Amino acid sequence: MSMSFAGKVALVTGAAAGIGRATALAFAAQGLKVVVADLDETGGKACVEAILEAGGDARFVRCDVTRDEQVRALVQQTIEAYGRLDYAFNNAGIEIEQGKLAEGSEAEFDAIMGVNVKGVWLCMKHQLPVMLAQGGGAIVNTASVAGLGAAPKMSIYSASKHAVIGLTKSAAIEYAKKGIRVNAVCPAVIDTDMFRRAYEADPRKAEFAAAMHPVGRIGKVEEIAAAVLYLCSDGAGFTTGHALAVDGGATAI
Numbered sequence: 393m394s395m396s397f398a399g400k401v402a403l404v405t406g407a408a409a410g411i412g413r414a415t416a417l418a419f420a421a422q423g424l425k426v427v428v429a430d431l432d433e434t435g436g437k438a439c440v441e442a443i444l445e446a447g448g449d450a451r452f453v454r455c456d457v458t459r460d461e462q463v464r465a466l467v468q469q470t471i472e473a474y475g476r477l478d479y480a481f482n483n484a485g486i487e488i489e490q491g492k493l494a495e496g497s498e499a500e501f502d503a504i505m506g507v508n509v510k511g512v513w514l515c516m517k518h519q520l521p522v523m524l525a526q527g528g529g530a531i532v533n534t535a536s537v538a539g540l541g542a543a544p545k546m547s548i549y550s551a552s553k554h555a556v557i558g559l560t561k562s563a564a565i566e567y568a569k570k571g572i573r574v575n576a577v578c579p580a581v582i583d584t585d586m587f588r589r590a591y592e593a594d595p596r597k598a599e600f601a602a603a604m605h606p607v608g609r610i611g612k613v614e615e616i617a618a619a620v621l622y623l624c625s626d627g628a629g630f631t632t633g634h635a636l637a638v639d640g641g642a643t644a645i
């Protein structure tokens with residue numbers, strides 16, 4: 393499989409922590425220049441430090457993906473810094489503890505949809521023209537297994553991730569003849585701060601989380617990073633508009 397990434401430029405949102413951070417590190421380890429974008433300046437700068445210490449090339453740009461002008465500036469700064477944008481991993485996302493659907497609030501709905509859906513849409517809106525002008529690129533958006541099926545007590549989150557897959561598929565078709573591939577990665581439960589906030593407080597929940605995956609454990613951030621790198625690589629040259637479950641078998645049940 394071809395993973396010839398040398399000299400290429402990647403942009404990762406939500407890269408201060410968890411899946412985004414692991415993917416930024418994995419891109420850098422393959423020789424890519426990486427723009428680390430996040431709301432969290434401390435975590436974002438620490439990610440850049442880790443990349444620089446390992447001999448890579450990266451810079452941090454603070455960006456709230458829900459703000460059009462900030463996403464526009466993020467893409468602009470990527471071009472100013474590195475001259476191009478080959479791969480984008482639109483991964484910033486939030487989960488807010490929810491009850492059943494009728495218990496949800498408008499504020500929860502707006503917050504989750506704002507980051508998870510509008511954020512991904514804005515990122516692609518500003519990345520695609522750059523990739524079009526360059527003659528190609530690849531985008532991976534973070535959805536979730538909650539975007540592939542029902543997620544009780546996570547209805548707004550589930551709807552937001554279904555929407556990410558809708559945006560992904562539509563963009564993939566619209567730009568398929570322009571050398572731009574657009575795919576989504578759909579993790580099941582992965583060991584990140586988001587997981588710990590949702591599950592760790594209650595040991596029964598943590599046990600349940602492990603048991604819901606046929607492999608008998610939750611996933612590692614590096615396992616999602618590997619899938620993202622594959623989807624960006626030339627080896628996935630015939631793969632576009634796909635929502636790839638990386639889920640320890642959870643959706644095979």
Ligand SMILES: NC(=O)c1ccc[n+]([C@@H]2O[C@H](COP(=O)([O-])OP(=O)(O)OC[C@H]3O[C@@H](n4cnc5c(N)ncnc54)[C@H](O)[C@@H]3O)[C@@H](O)[C@H]2O)c1
Binds near residue numbers: 412486
């Ligand atoms: N951890 C899981 O079990 C799991 C499962 C399926 C999907 N996901 C998805 O994976 C993605 C990454 O999740 P994670 O588990 O690494 O979470 P995390 O909370 O560890 O990291 C998310 C990062 O996104 C950043 N972020 C949040 N809002 C932002 C905004 N408006 N603008 C810019 N950055 C923002 C946060 O500061 C944080 O650094 C999310 O889209 C999440 O929905 C996670």
